[in-house]
Amino acid sequence: MNPNERNFQAYLDEMDIITILLPLSYHHGLSSTFSITDDSQQVKPIQLIKKQQIENHNKYICRLSEEISFGHPYWILDEHGGKTDLQIGAVIRTGAFDERFFYDGNDLGVKCEANQTQFKIWAPTAAQVKVKLRKANSTFSEIIKMRREEKGVWSTVVHSDLELYQYTFLVLVNQEWRESVDPYAVAVTANGELGVIVKLEKTRREKPPLPPFENPVDAIIYETHIRDFTIHPNSGVKQKGLYLGAAELNTKSKNGELTGLSYVKDLGITHIEFLPFNDFAGVDELDPAKEYNWGYNPIHFNVPEGSYSTNPSDPYSRIIELKKLIDSIHSQGIRVIMDVVYNHVYIRETSSFEKIVPGYYFRHNELGFPANGTGVGNDIASERKMMKKFIVDSVRFWMEEYHIDGFRFDLMGILDIDTMQEVRKTCDSIQKGTLIIGEGWNLNTPLPIEKKAILRNQSKLPAIGQFNDKFRDSIKGSTFNLYDKGYVLGNEHYHKGALETITGSIGLDEPASGLFNQPTQSVNYVECHDNHTMWDKLGSCLSDLDPLFHIKYHRLATAIVLLSQGIPFLHSGQEFFRTKRGDGNSYKSPNHINQLDWDRKDLHQDNVEYIKGLIQIRKALPCFRMNNAEEIRTNTHILPLPTPLIGFSFQNQSEDFREVLLLINPLRRKQTIEISTGAWNVIANDKKAEIYSKQRVEGKEIVLEPVCVTILAKK
Structure with missing residues (x-):
């Protein structure tokens, strides 16, 4: 039916409820009876249970005497001889539909074997579905x-090997044909315009x-x-x-120093x-050089990005090169x-998602x-069963096919707790020790709110780390107020938070x-790509301050990230004072803003x-990465130092140091403090950090240099 020929609209909003909208321009929006029919031409009345006026329409709520058959066209008739097709409405967002x-x-997607290729797609509201096939370089x-x-x-099954054929699905929903790439596609043409059939076992x-x-x-995440x-x-x-x-x-680098992956290895990072x-x-x-993007514009969730490959027009290139x-x-x-x-x-x-099952996959x-x-x-x-399934299937795919070791969930607070728990369970079934972290913003x-995967519900997500914005803002100052000074900048207001x-x-x-509840849930950071x-x-x-103090403040902040209980997270280049030239949102800024500057390193x-x-x-020292809250409480003693100094004494479970x-001094002047007597190894001060330091101090006092961390260890 041509939409322009419809006298009114009708939507299936629950399994047995139809909403009908009559414009006031059509018989003043008034009707007292409605009925339903299908290809069988059998007309059945439907029960009118409620009527109300909304804007330029009268809205009628009607009840069906029996459930309809999905994938089958129906028409709604009224007493004036008007007719409209029954559209799939809010029913798809009901629990009964799920x-x-x-x-x-x-087995959703495509499975290609030597002499046959199988296609499967989930499209419950479609009246017809077709697969459109094309050989590469053919019209x-x-x-x-x-x-x-x-x-x-x-x-459908095609009895031939269709490797490298391009394909899309044609889906008829609500009397309208839509063409879509397979949401389960694992390979695509350049710029993701068409799915491509590949044999992943070759890669x-x-x-x-x-x-x-x-x-x-x-x-230690980088x-x-x-x-x-x-x-x-x-x-x-x-x-x-x-x-x-x-x-x-x-x-x-041009000076002969390590760069890239070998540099990261030398730095001591465990996870990129x-x-x-x-x-x-x-x-x-x-033409990737023309544009830049961080990548938070997802198109195909199970396909590698082509702009990082040597040949985005070759479907295998991006797959093999990422592997x-x-x-x-x-x-x-x-x-x-x-x-x-x-x-x-x-x-x-x-x-x-929207083309194949309109309205289902989105809130x-x-x-x-x-x-x-x-x-x-x-x-x-994510709370819908087939969306949750897609997310879990996708996570499984990346782990099994690409050997991914962990996931960082962008805006995890949008997702529901059940989905994240299922992700955790799936990862554990494939590889123990898979790291899962996410942004638990509400x-x-x-x-x-009780279903959101957010910080306040951390007790329901015990094995998932969350970015700790309290850590970030307490240590460096508010992310959203550029001029707010955190604890490391000497702000006593943040002393307790630190x-x-x-x-x-x-x-x-x-x-x-x-x-x-546990340190394993806290991802500690002071900067990231955002x-x-x-x-x-x-x-x-601190624009008026000697840049040497900028270095000291920066070093102190990064030191606190690495020495705090929880999971340390470093932004690449943070260790050599990465700058984006003042750009606070570089998601599509050019290379010269975003690049890692190896000369600066x-x-x-x-x-x-x-x-x-x-x-x-x-x-080397377990006291800086204790596994659980009980261990931290048992082995940590806060030293009675004057604010804003901070000092901890740790009982360390290692052979070298007990x-x-x-000791942390965020002030721009030296501070003298008392320590217990004995011989102490100075393994970090304002100049050096080395586990095998030969520097010693003895006595009851130590001078803390301005804006620095000091670590002393006793055998």
């Missing part, structure tokens, strides 16, 4: 009808053995972006800005976290965390409009006041060595 059509099979398309099966799944590699990883607090990592002219990398470039080993590398919008894959990168990182004993964006899509209306508010807690126009409805999405967050945010003396870098904040906060090599020393200290002191 129950009826949930499909738990693991001729073949269209094949698919058969409806149980649970709203449509399938598989053995996962090399990795060093033991016992507990999340043993991780966040970077595949292009940023190597694009600098003096990175020493041949394949700059690409998967293969990030995989290169033994690359050197890459900003999104699934297929995203914002960069033309055929080579992950393999190269694993060869260095480092694990890979994938930044995943399951909270929204780039554009809802053009997404595969809507009480007025029926798409929710916008993400701020980008749509919120993924966003304005229509999901009950004490609390350095000890794992567990409520050291008052467990009920803790942000988390907002201003710490260096740029210091330039604004050489310039600040002394700070790199200092941070490297702190990483070695954290790894007691360790962590």
